[in-house]
Amino acid sequence: MSIVLFGKNGQLGRHISKNLDHRENFYSFDSSEVNFHNLNEIESCLLKYKPKLIINAAAYTKVDLAEEEIETAFKINTDAVAKIARLSKEIDACLVHYSTDYVFDGKKNDPYNELDQTGPLGIYGKSKILGEKKILDSECEYYIFRTSWVISEFGDNFLLKMLDLFKKNSPLKIIDDQYGVPTDAKFLADNSLKLVNNVETRNNIINLVPSGSTSWYNLAVYLYKKVKNFSKDSKLSRDNILPISSVDYKTLAKRPRNSILSNEKFKSLIKEAVPSWETNVDNVLNRIYKNF
Numbered sequence: 152m153s154i155v156l157f158g159k160n161g162q163l164g165r166h167i168s169k170n171l172d173h174r175e176n177f178y179s180f181d182s183s184e185v186n187f188h189n190l191n192e193i194e195s196c197l198l199k200y201k202p203k204l205i206i207n208a209a210a211y212t213k214v215d216l217a218e219e220e221i222e223t224a225f226k227i228n229t230d231a232v233a234k235i236a237r238l239s240k241e242i243d244a245c246l247v248h249y250s251t252d253y254v255f256d257g258k259k260n261d262p263y264n265e266l267d268q269t270g271p272l273g274i275y276g277k278s279k280i281l282g283e284k285k286i287l288d289s290e291c292e293y294y295i296f297r298t299s300w301v302i303s304e305f306g307d308n309f310l311l312k313m314l315d316l317f318k319k320n321s322p323l324k325i326i327d328d329q330y331g332v333p334t335d336a337k338f339l340a341d342n343s344l345k346l347v348n349n350v351e352t353r354n355n356i357i358n359l360v361p362s363g364s365t366s367w368y369n370l371a372v373y374l375y376k377k378v379k380n381f382s383k384d385s386k387l388s389r390d391n392i393l394p395i396s397s398v399d400y401k402t403l404a405k406r407p408r409n410s411i412l413s414n415e416k417f418k419s420l421i422k423e424a425v426p427s428w429e430t431n432v433d434n435v436l437n438r439i440y441k442n443f
């Protein structure tokens with residue numbers, strides 16, 4: 152069975168590649184090989200390889216910049232996804248796609264499940280929910296995995312930013328009133344592929360996150376405590392990590408106060424114990440510091 156992966160160099164794409172690189176008929180692409188700005192490139196690629204499985208790990212993920220690069224965000228997260236979904240239907244492929252906690256407005260007091268009303272606050276979330284809708288409209292076979300706060304040893308993410316900032320002793324003001332679930336890109340890759348192997352779980356939107364939840368501030372403190380024991384680079388004093396409220400920390404994009412995703416459906420489908428977000432963070436640190 153032939154498999155095509157888009158976005159092979161992203162946080163998630165790299166971990167999916169690690170799982171599938173050994174397989175025959177696995178073809179993976181970065182943006183220099185198949186660029187979503189040019190929908191014809193998507194079409195040529197899919198008609199050439201005629202995969203049975205299309206994994207879309209590519210996305211426009213710059214939440215703040217999306218407020219300015221509106222057209223680009225919709226092109227990559229909506230138009231390109233619509234094209235992939237139409238072609239999936241045409242060539243009878245199953246489309247594996249990833250979406251975000253930022254499709255919600257954050258006003259709910261409990262974790263969001265898959266049936267909850269969406270209502271994105273920013274352009275990124277709007278472009279992603281429209282992408283989801285295009286998949287459903289296309290009537291192709293699909294999986295949509297919604298996830299949140301993706302962290303890994305690669306790319307641009309909160310964990311790597313913190314490790315860098317811990318090397319300086321300047322005050323760090325971290326938002327304490329936004330809640331979510333930090334998710335290791337490897338956990339996301341491994342578990343989405345496990346579910347994809349079971350045809351019975353197809354045509355579902357599934358929240359794919361570890362268990363528990365935290366705020367950005369508590370995540371920073373958790374990381375600090377873990378890292379200070381073994382990293383000589385860490386110069387920051389604990390007193391210099393300060394909680395700050397969203398209203399005092401202006402960003403271009405509005406973010407949901409609560410973007411905690413419930414993983415109850417995922418747990419019932421995977422039929423295995425699901426680790427906590429703390430274990431996800433430890434696993435990323437283990438890969439960075441080689442068994443700290």
Ligand SMILES: NC(=O)c1ccc[n+]([C@@H]2O[C@H](COP(=O)([O-])OP(=O)(O)OC[C@H]3O[C@@H](n4cnc5c(N)ncnc54)[C@H](OP(=O)(O)O)[C@@H]3O)[C@@H](O)[C@H]2O)c1
Pocket residue numbers: 158159160161162163164180181182183185186187188208209210211212227249250251252279297298299300301302306307336
């Ligand atoms: N990061 C998060 O915190 C987060 C949270 C919730 C949901 N998600 C979702 O999870 C999925 C994976 O996210 P991630 O963190 O792995 O993303 P990422 O690290 O930002 O990677 C995204 C990839 O998309 C590719 N891409 C961007 N523009 C493209 C274009 N014009 N043509 C083709 N490819 C293009 C990039 O390819 P090149 O590197 O080759 O340019 C990049 O490697 C996405 O669907 C995202 O929306 C992420």
